[in-house]
Amino acid sequence: MLFTNTEHRNFAKDPAVVHYHGCYYLYHSVFFDDGGEDSLGISIATSTDLEHWTIAGDIPHTQPCECHGTGAPAAIVLDDVIHLFYQTYGNLQKDAICHATSTDGLHFVKDETNPIWSPTNDWCCGRAIDADIVVFHGKLYMYFATRDHAYQVQKLGGCVADLDSGFGRGAWTQLVNQSILAPEMEWEQICIEAPATIENNGQLFLFYGGAYNCKPQQIGVAISDDGVLFRRIWNTPFMGPGPKDAFNACESGHPYAFRDDDGRAYLFYQGSPDFGKTWYLSKVEIAFNEKNEPYLVK
Numbered sequence: 001m002l003f004t005n006t007e008h009r010n011f012a013k014d015p016a017v018v019h020y021h022g023c024y025y026l027y028h029s030v031f032f033d034d035g036g037e038d039s040l041g042i043s044i045a046t047s048t049d050l051e052h053w054t055i056a057g058d059i060p061h062t063q064p065c066e067c068h069g070t071g072a073p074a075a076i077v078l079d080d081v082i083h084l085f086y087q088t089y090g091n092l093q094k095d096a097i098c099h100a101t102s103t104d105g106l107h108f109v110k111d112e113t114n115p116i117w118s119p120t121n122d123w124c125c126g127r128a129i130d131a132d133i134v135v136f137h138g139k140l141y142m143y144f145a146t147r148d149h150a151y152q153v154q155k156l157g158g159c160v161a162d163l164d165s166g167f168g169r170g171a172w173t174q175l176v177n178q179s180i181l182a183p184e185m186e187w188e189q190i191c192i193e194a195p196a197t198i199e200n201n202g203q204l205f206l207f208y209g210g211a212y213n214c215k216p217q218q219i220g221v222a223i224s225d226d227g228v229l230f231r232r233i234w235n236t237p238f239m240g241p242g243p244k245d246a247f248n249a250c251e252s253g254h255p256y257a258f259r260d261d262d263g264r265a266y267l268f269y270q271g272s273p274d275f276g277k278t279w280y281l282s283k284v285e286i287a288f289n290e291k292n293e294p295y296l297v298k
Helices: none
Strands: 014-019 023-032 040-047 053-061 070-078 080-089 097-101 128-137 137-147 154-162 192-200 203-210 219-226 251-259 265-272 279-287 294-296
Touching: 014 080, 014 251, 014 265, 023 053, 023 070, 040 137, 080 128, 128 192, 137 251, 154 192, 192 265, 203 251, 219 251
Parallel strands: 014 070, 040 070, 070 128, 192 251
Antiparallel strands: 014 023, 023 040, 040 053, 070 080, 080 097, 128 137, 137 154, 192 203, 203 219, 251 265, 265 279, 279 294
16 A cells, blocks of 8 residues: 555645445545645545545634644544544644544534643643544543653653543543653654554554654554553564655654454554655554564565
8 A cells, every 4th residue: 555645745644544334534634735834634535445545535624723734633433433533733832632523434523622632731831742542441542742841852641531421622531640651762762753552452552653754753662551551562663664765765654553344453654755745655464473562464
């Protein structure tokens, strides 16, 4: 699979995938026009085989909090409804997470309380971006990226909501009053972002992008028994950039973990061959060995 949004200047980042009513939906960040970064938005592509994708539309900006842009969607199907969690864009420390729902994959009803989540700012700058959603231990866990008060170091936080809460503002409780994962390894530099979670055999795996875009960003992985305390499985990247002439020569980053109805699991991710001038999406299949460690299926 190799996909870019040709209707939006060969640009596709931040993938999120669901299988819904016999169709796959790929939500991703794009630029709605050539006007600059403030025009970032979310576009939709569809597929029947996870390989070939057709552009199916955009999610328009309709709320005041979206006036500078949106991006980095996460998606999950609950009770036959698609729930989309996405960030506002262009507001620096004030960027936050929004919520919308759909019953056809293409048209979304946005939560009237948007934005629905941002963390307390005694351990970070108060920003929340790059949401990821997973059902774990009977609740809905949300993981997100934020920054320190100096707005330099990117790190991860988490919160949780009851499955019957509606997921609006006020439904979420911060997991801990600190980061759940912050950059420590040399290859992560000063950034951990784009959490991507998947449960396997009762444990929660969190893939993430280490280092800022094209530094290069590489994909790491951590594990948790309770959804709160995470530890790296390895101190080295799970997946790095491709060779010199590849679509991902400058990074393999911003992962998204997706388990299909047949039980097979995939890691979607973004790549750039030209230091961020163009962006592409691809995927690899992942599985778990007898030690419950993830590996790439060749």
